[in-house]
Amino acid sequence: xQAAMRWIRDRLSRYLPMIKxxxxxxxxxxxxAGFMSARCPVIHWQVxxxxxxxxxxxxxxxxxxxxxxxxxxxxxxxxxxxxxxxxGRISVRExxxxxxxxxxxxxxxxxWLDRLYGAVVLAGWLFDVMVYTLWLKRRTPWSIIWGGIAxxxxxxxxxxxxxxxxxxxGVTLALAVLxxxxxxxxxxxxxxxxxxxxxxxxxxxxxxxxxFTHKIVAVSSVLAAGVMGLAAYGIGMTWGYLRVLVVLSGxxxxxxxxxxxxxxxxxxxxxxxxxxxxxxxxxxxxxxxGI
Amino acid sequence: MAxxxxxxxxxxxxxxxxxxxxxxxGLSDLAIIxxxxxxxxxxxASLVLIILGYEALDSPAVVIVATVLPxxxxxGLVAQHLPSWTLGYLVFAGFGFAAVAIxxxxxxGRVATVVLAVVHGTAGLVITGVPLWTVAIHRSGPAxxxxxxxxxxxxxxxxxxTFFRMGKPLIAGSRLMGALPLLLLLTGASFTAGMSxxx
Numbered sequence: 001x002q003a004a005m006r007w008i009r010d011r012l013s014r015y016l017p018m019i020k021x022x023x024x025x026x027x028x029x030x031x032x033a034g035f036m037s038a039r040c041p042v043i044h045w046q047v048x049x050x051x052x053x054x055x056x057x058x059x060x061x062x063x064x065x066x067x068x069x070x071x072x073x074x075x076x077x078x079x080x081x082x083x084x085x086x087x088g089r090i091s092v093r094e095x096x097x098x099x100x101x102x103x104x105x106x107x108x109x110x111x112w113l114d115r116l117y118g119a120v121v122l123a124g125w126l127f128d129v130m131v132y133t134l135w136l137k138r139r140t141p142w143s144i145i146w147g148g149i150a151x152x153x154x155x156x157x158x159x160x161x162x163x164x165x166x167x168x169x170g171v172t173l174a175l176a177v178l179x180x181x182x183x184x185x186x187x188x189x190x191x192x193x194x195x196x197x198x199x200x201x202x203x204x205x206x207x208x209x210x211x212f213t214h215k216i217v218a219v220s221s222v223l224a225a226g227v228m229g230l231a232a233y234g235i236g237m238t239w240g241y242l243r244v245l246v247v248l249s250g251x252x253x254x255x256x257x258x259x260x261x262x263x264x265x266x267x268x269x270x271x272x273x274x275x276x277x278x279x280x281x282x283x284x285x286x287x288x289x290g291i
Numbered sequence: 292m293a294x295x296x297x298x299x300x301x302x303x304x305x306x307x308x309x310x311x312x313x314x315x316x317g318l319s320d321l322a323i324i325x326x327x328x329x330x331x332x333x334x335x336a337s338l339v340l341i342i343l344g345y346e347a348l349d350s351p352a353v354v355i356v357a358t359v360l361p362x363x364x365x366x367g368l369v370a371q372h373l374p375s376w377t378l379g380y381l382v383f384a385g386f387g388f389a390a391v392a393i394x395x396x397x398x399x400g401r402v403a404t405v406v407l408a409v410v411h412g413t414a415g416l417v418i419t420g421v422p423l424w425t426v427a428i429h430r431s432g433p434a435x436x437x438x439x440x441x442x443x444x445x446x447x448x449x450x451x452x453t454f455f456r457m458g459k460p461l462i463a464g465s466r467l468m469g470a471l472p473l474l475l476l477l478t479g480a481s482f483t484a485g486m487s488x489x490x
Contacts, residue, residue, distance in 0.1 A: 240312035243323075247311055247331030251338065254352075266346075273342040281308075 014090050015098055017083060018067050019060035026280060031055040031154035033283035034173055036290025037235050038162025047113070051161055054109035055154055058121050061103030062128045062150070068095045069133050077195040110157070117161040124153025141189075141202045148181035149174075155283075169234040172227055179224035180279050186217050187272035190265060214263035218256040221275045225249040228282050241285045252278050292344040296472035303472070304337035306479035314486050318371055325367030332360045333479060340475075345468045348452070351395070357449045358391045358407075361414035364445070364482075368421040368438075372430070383413070404459070411450055418442025422485065435489030441481030448474045 035051055067074070067085060075086035084090040090098075107125060111118030128150035136143035152174030159170035189196055189203035190213055196203045204213040225248075232245055255274050259267040310330040315323050336356060339347050347353075362384045369380040387410035394403035422439040425431040448471065454461050 240316060243327050243331075244308050244312045244334075247308075247327065247334055250331065251335035254335075255339075266343075270339070270343050274338065277338055277342070 014084050018064045018085075018090070018095065018098060019102075020063050024056065024059045024063060026276070027059050027151065027154045028052065028056050029280060029283045029287075030173075030177055031158035033286035033290075034155035034158030034160075034170065035162040036158075037169070037173070037231075037286045038159050038290075047161070050109065050113045051117075051158060054106050054113060054121065055157065057102050057106030058110060058125055059106070059154065061099055061101075061106050062125045064095065064099035064102055065129050066133045068092065068099055069129070070137075071095075073199040073201060076199040077192065079192050079195050114161050114164075116165070117157050120153055120157035120160050120166075124150050124157065127153065138201060141204045141207050144182050144185045145178070147185065148178035151181045152177040169231055172231040172234060176224050176228040176231055176282075177279070179220045179227060180275055182220045183217050183224070183272050183275040186213050186220075187268055189213065190268060211263050214268050215260050217268055217271060218260035221252055221256045221271055224275065225252045225278065228279075232282075232286070235286065235289065237285070237289050241289050245282060245285060248278050248281055292340075292472075296469075297341050299472035299476040300337040300341045303475040303479040304334050304341075306476075306483045307331070307334035307337065310479075310483055310486065314483060315367075319374070321377065322367050322370040325363045325370055329360055329364035329367060330482070332356055332363070333475065336360075337475060337479075340472070345471075348455075348468075354395055354407075354453050355388075355392055357452050358388060358410060361411060361418060361442075361445060361449055362388055364442070365414040365417035365421075368417060372421050372425050380417070387413070404454075407453055411446065411453065415442060415446030415449075418446065422489075426489070432489040434487075435485050437481045437485030437489065439485075441478050441485060444474055444478045444481060448478065 031051065032048075032055075035048070067083065071083075071085040071092070074080035074083050081087065085092065085095055103125060107118065107122050110121040127146055132143055132147040132150055136146055155177055156166065156170045156174040159173060160166050163170070186204055190205050190210055193203065193205050193210075197206060204216065229245060229249060232242060237245070252271075252274060255267070255271045259271045307330040311327050311334065314330075315326045318326070366377075366380055366384050370377045373380075387406075390406045391403075391410055394406045419439045419442040422431065422435050422442070426433055426435050451461055451467055452471070455464060455467055460467070
């Protein structure tokens with residue numbers, strides 16, 4: 001029994017970093033928020049459990065697949081060289097097995113729940129792995145748009161499952177996540193600019209300039225807030241929650257203006273952190289509204 | 292910043308968000324706008340402090356933000372309990388805010404200090420006095436006295452912060468930093484409890 005527990009603990013400690021639990025958790029939250037924004041009765045715990053499980057597995061699967069495909073890049077970057085694959089804590093074969101099992105189980109479960117939902121989850125996986133990682137990431141900094149589209153798929157999938165169709169609100173929610181993604185990726189591309197250069201990954205600061213990148217981050221944050229507000233209006237969010245959203249958007253706007261007028265890494269990082277909290281808070285508000 | 296202080300700020304933020312979303316339902320539009328501004332500033336300030344730590348207090352915007360909070364909160368109380376005084380108080384709040392902002396921008400020295408003391412002092416008196424008065428005439432329950440307590444705390448915090456930013460600290464900077472998260476939490480808790488149970 002103890003040996004089995006030790007085996008499980010050992011596997012978990014090596015596999016958990018393969019799925020970037022924080023990022024997966026945030027994307028899973030967007031999926032749940034999308035589902036609840038459709039005002040489904042959440043007492044259907046079987047559907048909620050299916051959504052949570054399938055989305056968690058599919059997102060974890062795409063993240064693990066990306067880790068396998070990007071292991072050469074990770075090995076050349078100081079920020080990522082301690083990840084399980086470049087550090088040698090897990091073999092490529094084992095990582096592939098984990099990635100494929102997670103992906104196939106997640107996508108399969110999603111299709112079993114609902115065909116439309118499954119198709120959106122599959123589209124997210126394809127955009128993330130095939131278009132973003134395999135095709136564009138090493139060719140152009142504009143690949144982040146495709147990474148953003150992939151990031152917007154969980155919220156769209158959740159809403160599609162709740163509604164049974166794809167509507168403009170779901171697309172708007174996905175667009176809000178898409179606009180938030182550059183805040184995340186571009187901030188990292190400035191902060192770890194030398195790392196990315198060492199790995200020969202094209203980034204905005206390298207192709208254009210750091211100032212231009214800071215401005216893009218500011219603009220995309222403001223647009224994300226605006227689009228999220230539009231989606232909240234479309235959902236019919238009550239005034240109380242809308243007021244909280246307006247207040248949070250005000251904070252985001254103030255930080256974005258500061259970052260655009262006086263570009264600096266500090267201002268940019270504050271905006272990035274706030275934008276992440278903003279996105280999480282917006283999704284929590286959507287969930288509360290649904291409840 | 293210590294984890295305990297971040298936790299204090301997070302709870303202060305959540306309480307402020309609750310006030311904005313739920314705690315001010317059913318009031319007049321003007322009162323809702325004023326309270327939303329006040330608790331909104333508290334919410335965003337808590338988040339920014341969690342993200343940036345005490346470095347956030349280096350910003351010149353701190354004095355302005357520390358003024359918006361008591362002014363909007365006091366304006367909300369006036370709009371809620373003394374509607375006939377609302378216009379007059381809004382004019383005072385508008386001029387008071389402009390005076391603080393201008394005196395900060397053009398560095399008026401002693402005049403800036405006097406302007407700050409008058410604006411903060413008046414807003415603090417309103418935040419403390421109006422709840423005391425409404426409880427005294429039985430328009431509000433005794434728990435509404437917590438709003439007055441919140442007024443004292445936020446007034447204290449605002450004054451300490453403002454004078455610190457102006458380079459004339461009333462207490463040592465390190466002690467102020469250490470007390471600020473707890474002060475914000477107690478302020479948020481007092482307002483939320485007072486408005487929920489006594490309003």
